[in-house]
Amino acid sequence: MGKKLDIKQINSIAKEFNMSWQVRKLFGKFLEQEKASSYGGTLNAKGDFTWEELRQKAEEFLHDFEES
Amino acid sequence: MATVSLLATNPQIKPDLARIISMITQPMIGEICRQISFSYGDELELDFGEMTPCDHPKLAHLLKGSWRFGARATPWTLKHIDRVLVSTSEDDTGEEILFAKEVIKQLENKKLNELIVDAETVGLTLGFEDNYQLILEPNLDDDSGLAYWELFMPTEQVLTVGSGYFWDCKSIHERH
Numbered sequence: 695m696g697k698k699l700d701i702k703q704i705n706s707i708a709k710e711f712n713m714s715w716q717v718r719k720l721f722g723k724f725l726e727q728e729k730a731s732s733y734g735g736t737l738n739a740k741g742d743f744t745w746e747e748l749r750q751k752a753e754e755f756l757h758d759f760e761e762s
Numbered sequence: 763m764a765t766v767s768l769l770a771t772n773p774q775i776k777p778d779l780a781r782i783i784s785m786i787t788q789p790m791i792g793e794i795c796r797q798i799s800f801s802y803g804d805e806l807e808l809d810f811g812e813m814t815p816c817d818h819p820k821l822a823h824l825l826k827g828s829w830r831f832g833a834r835a836t837p838w839t840l841k842h843i844d845r846v847l848v849s850t851s852e853d854d855t856g857e858e859i860l861f862a863k864e865v866i867k868q869l870e871n872k873k874l875n876e877l878i879v880d881a882e883t884v885g886l887t888l889g890f891e892d893n894y895q896l897i898l899e900p901n902l903d904d905d906s907g908l909a910y911w912e913l914f915m916p917t918e919q920v921l922t923v924g925s926g927y928f929w930d931c932k933s934i935h936e937r938h
Contacts, residue, residue: 696835698852698906700803705908708938715920716934719830720818722801727821729802740856758819 711752724755780881787877790829795869806833830914840866841895900924
């Protein structure tokens with residue numbers, strides 16, 4: 695039931711932001727948490743993210759990672 | 763960390779796929795499924811073994827297992843004593859997804875008894891105690907380029923299988 699398009703988008707974002715496999719795995723969890731915390735995207739009613747929103751989330755995610 | 767991969771297009775190589783995956787995953791047998799969760803894209807994730815906090819400030823309240831299995835976008839079926847409890851597909855409705863997410867939680871705290879890869883179909887069966895089976899049946903014609911499943915291991919390596927007969931075992935620190 696995993697959504698191919700969503701998962702492929704995460705892979706593409708991981709490549710663009712030079713994420714390791716471990717970080718990409720965490721990024722997927724992070725996005726799901728953002729949706730659950732009412733910080734989801736505008737793509738649909740489920741809070742999925744547009745491509746540009748995914749890029750913004752990646753920047754935010756990696757920034758927090760570096761700060762920690 | 764060493765990277766190992768194989769593109770088993772030669773039918774004579776296919777039996778090696780099952781044997782090698784079995785060898786790599788052998789230490790996982792007997793581990794308890796500590797957590798069932800879903801990642802972005804409704805990807806099923808099963809965490810086994812020792813649980814530790816996720817190493818990101820916004821995820822520090824979440825735990826991850828020393829073994830982390832991800833079904834990627836592959837449809838899965840949960841059986842109990844050969845009876846299908848739930849079977850998923852990419853076309854599932856929101857209601858069906860919610861149902862599947864609830865039913866799969868029956869695997870929490872179950873011990874993994876076996877992990878079997880079918881060398882011909884690349885199908886995967888995870889056998890759990892109390893006669894539960896989680897079955898992944900990849901579509902070999904799928905040209906999405908996505909792996910059928912992946913397994914993050916305590917060795918800081920990630921094992922990926924698919925698409926096709928391709929498998930790979932690399933460092934989790936390797937870049938995409």
